[in-house]
Amino acid sequence: MAAHPRPLAAADVPVRQSSVRAHNLALVLRQVAESPDPMSRAAVATATGLTRATVSALVDDLIAGALLAEVEPAPRTGAGRPAAGLILNPAGPAALGLEINVDYLAGCVVDLTGTVRHRLVEHADQRPAGARAALAALGELAGRLRTRAAADGLDVAGAAVAVPGLVAADGLIPVAPNLGWQDVPAAALLGAVPALAGVPITLDNEANLAALGELRAGSGARSFVHVSGEIGIGAGIVLDGVLYRGVHGWSGEIGHLPVHPDGPPCRCGGTGCLELYAGQEAILRAAGAPALDGLDLAAPATRAALAAAGSALGIALAAVVNLLDVDTVVLGGGYAPLLPGLRASLEQELRRRVLTANLAPVSLRPATLGADAAMRGAADSVIRAVHADPAAWLSRT
Amino acid sequence: MAAHPRPLAAADVPVRQSSVRAHNLALVLRQVAESPDPMSRAAVATATGLTRATVSALVDDLIAGALLAEVEPAPRTGAGRPAAGLILNPAGPAALGLEINVDYLAGCVVDLTGTVRHRLVEHADQRPAGARAALAALGELAGRLRTRAAADGLDVAGAAVAVPGLVAADGLIPVAPNLGWQDVPAAALLGAVPALAGVPITLDNEANLAALGELRAGSGARSFVHVSGEIGIGAGIVLDGVLYRGVHGWSGEIGHLPVHPDGPPCRCGGTGCLELYAGQEAILRAAGAPALDGLDLAAPATRAALAAAGSALGIALAAVVNLLDVDTVVLGGGYAPLLPGLRASLEQELRRRVLTANLAPVSLRPATLGADAAMRGAADSVIRAVHADPAAWLSRT
Known part of the structure; x- marks a missing residue:
């Protein structure tokens, strides 16, 4: 994400039109996400420096992709008829935040606005059964969460998994000392779980994700x-x-x-x-x-x-x-x-x-988040990826 | 410094003309500095995307400020008369890199190309005399280095001082445990040394500067x-x-x-x-x-x-x-x-x-640099500041 967001102008060559649109979609979505109140299209145009026509076209795309929703304004005193306001769509793409730890499995469903919609924690020592069984149990828990998300009308954009060990770039866990795991192909094993079919899965260290969770919520x-x-x-x-x-x-x-x-x-x-x-x-x-x-x-x-x-x-x-x-x-x-x-x-x-x-x-x-920090940070990492590149999500839908 | 340097165009509003010039001066200087061989104006234009006319005006300014010099090309075989080449000016602004440590004082003069022109090391325990005496002795050593630089025709653009302790933003040393110093206004004391009159002075921790020295030379x-x-x-x-x-x-x-x-x-x-x-x-x-x-x-x-x-x-x-x-x-x-x-x-x-x-x-x-790393890193920090903002140097001359 740019430190100083600004609209891309045609003069910023060589930037292809498709990446201009991707940049500007993210810019519009971020304005709405960071606004404490519903935001009018005119306000988005003012904040971004984009023309109203451009903003309207981008907003229409974001609404069609279920990333934004339009709400009726609250009645207010004063002159003029208030415009409809834009908000992040709580029925938009959601995230699965999962955690496997030595003595528990946990997961949550977080919607596009950052609200936790479902949460499951199962206490059980994961060491005796071994990596495959533990990951199968996590996949089963993830499946239950996905079912609950679907019952709410939520589409899961991705799952992120917090693990108490080292994670290599390919989703392999070379070592998780307290679980006794070595060279576990965790991403591949979870990717084969039928209930997670079609859901992109990423892994990260639980302490990293917990710190990110705390950064957002702290x-x-x-x-x-x-x-x-x-x-x-x-x-x-x-x-x-x-x-x-x-x-x-x-x-x-x-x-x-x-x-x-x-x-x-x-x-x-x-x-x-x-x-x-x-x-x-x-x-x-x-x-x-x-x-x-x-x-x-x-x-x-x-x-x-x-x-x-x-x-x-x-x-x-x-x-x-x-x-x-x-x-x-x-x-x-x-x-x-x-x-x-x-x-x-x-x-x-x-x-x-x-x-x-x-x-x-x-x-x-x-x-602030206590023991939930890692799974919350995991879910947040998925939601933030959607926020950072809404064009990628739109191209999937 | 931008991760992806590119020329600023007028369309990148709101950027004032003076900062466009400053950006482009740095861009041209960096192209020449990073080229292993003398570089023609035409090659600078190609590398930067600036027009030849713009490059020539910028190069003229950099030559007038002694940051660049023009050299005759080496004779070469093949067709065409080779163009004159641009190099960093070894007679341009130089840096004083200084170090005070527990049992020695040291300093060096480094020219704009990074070459060490002079080097002085004095072994003596700095603890008994106290902070004022030690800094006075360092100022005296710096004065000798400045005299030598002047004898070479070198103008000192700045001095950086490596200290074995904590440095606060205002050039105060709150604590240097091994020297036994507390709350020493080191920048102010060195700034009052007559031999350093007119020379901007910065301070940093010696381990930080040594690491930077190693980064450049390692x-x-x-x-x-x-x-x-x-x-x-x-x-x-x-x-x-x-x-x-x-x-x-x-x-x-x-x-x-x-x-x-x-x-x-x-x-x-x-x-x-x-x-x-x-x-x-x-x-x-x-x-x-x-x-x-x-x-x-x-x-x-x-x-x-x-x-x-x-x-x-x-x-x-x-x-x-x-x-x-x-x-x-x-x-x-x-x-x-x-x-x-x-x-x-x-x-x-x-x-x-x-x-x-x-x-x-x-x-x-x-x-690679051994015990010289901190003073070399100190000098390098001054030289890099000139490279990063040649306009600031030109406005001083």
Whole structure:
């Protein structure tokens, strides 16, 4: 997306007519999407610098493709008859946001306006059954969501899947350490699920997608590190509103930062990794509790367990802040409800270990979306792709 | 600088004529700068899409401002009389690249073509005298360099100063831990040096500038972490050819990553920081040697000292790679000559602790510029500013 959107004029050669139209369709759609109120065609013309005739032709196409809808204006006082207003079409193309994690499967249907229309979460340890069975179960869950979307009259434009591991460009998962997966052709396996026939599928790391979810739904911070605390721990790094992915898309593996390098072995092959001290299984073991749901935050054993986890998190996050100079840390996933118990020891380590702690104190806050962040970010990535290139959607319909 | 340079046409309203000229001056200068051979005006016109008449007017201005020079073509076989060629003017505006570090002052004069014309290094511990005296000594060194530049007929367009600490936007150094400096108004103090009268001065962190120096002069890698090993340790993070600065410009403080969190106290207020294990003073103390120059890399004590330092560096760099997904690490400053002794233990830690070590092995290499990288990067930042906005330079002359 251009930093400074402007209409393309014929003088901007060499641009083919079809790409001028694609650019201008996106420009019109963005104006309507960013407007808090229904927007008249005249207002779109003013905002974009396009002629009214051009805007009307583009709007007609967007309405025909179910991307925009026209609504009657609210009655208002004052002179003049108000024009009909344009809005994003809530019955337009929708997205499937899916997540597979170590101990749950989840998915949601999000419509073009960003509203969550359906949501399903199934708790079950995904490790024993293996990759094929887990992905088949996710495909089955996705099928149920697609059926519900269809019952609402929603056409699914695409599905994005959050996975707790590395994702290669071809939709292969070379390694997902906490699932015990290696070289799983996840995109191909999901693409073969009949219920997903015809739906483009993309995969991304769950911490990346959770950070994107938080970016859209969160407090408005533009630069932050979002830490997803599940059985594994991942970080999504957002800098000035852009997700930092690294060379291969494998950034943010905070769970394997060596916190106590001489510590016990980790399943990744290293020793003393953060996950061994601050992962959910470590916290529950130290607290003597079977599940996060049953955790009594006031119990002495829980308090000690969370203080120890917070200290390990603080050591790792001090490294993150010293390296990246990001002054907002968002704790998401399973960490969000635990923050009261984690905060004191975590902040103590940050104050001690961050070189700029006095100059720019690090702000620590719970994620807005909690455990839903990854699937919401996944769905959002599909919706944003439609927004960014409505012409591609129109050519499919 | 635009990702896809193209001439601005009048239809690109609303752009004022003066900024069209500024854009096109930079476009012409860049074409000549990036050409391996002298370039004719006709070739510039072809490459830029500007008319020959426009190119000639712009070239005349650039020649008058000493940014371009015209050279006679080399005799060549074949038909036709070859045209005169344009080159960057080696007698054009030059840059002062300066560095203040814990145990030395350094500076260089670099001309518009990037050639180092003069270089001065003075070894002396800068800590005892304090900030004002150290900056006065740097100003004196800068004055000598400016005199030498003037003797070559070179006009100094600007000076950039590399400092081993944090730099705030106003040229204040809030903290330089290894110098023991706090809240030093470095830009103002240097600006008051008579020998630097009329020379715009900028400051930046030495690790940032060293990484930029390596980016220009190095092996062509576009994404890497450059680690400067002096008494302090800093990192410059370059991603796809762009220096990653962080929210305040304070990224890359790798020297204060907690390597052994329960270790001894660091002067930063933390404990077990990387500098305590892999800084030059730690290496020399462990090796029982007074200075890096006298270090016998084959001596058992030195080998053990370097192995220990390499292991600590490997732990910290494993955190860097797990977070940033960068697969090239460049060891610069004092580390470059020590790499043979550091490599084995460093690589062992990377292999053990980097989650993607098997998928994308980390490449480790010595910096091309060694200890000169920061002052070269500083000078380069001035030269690149002239290249990016020649109109600003022309308006000064």
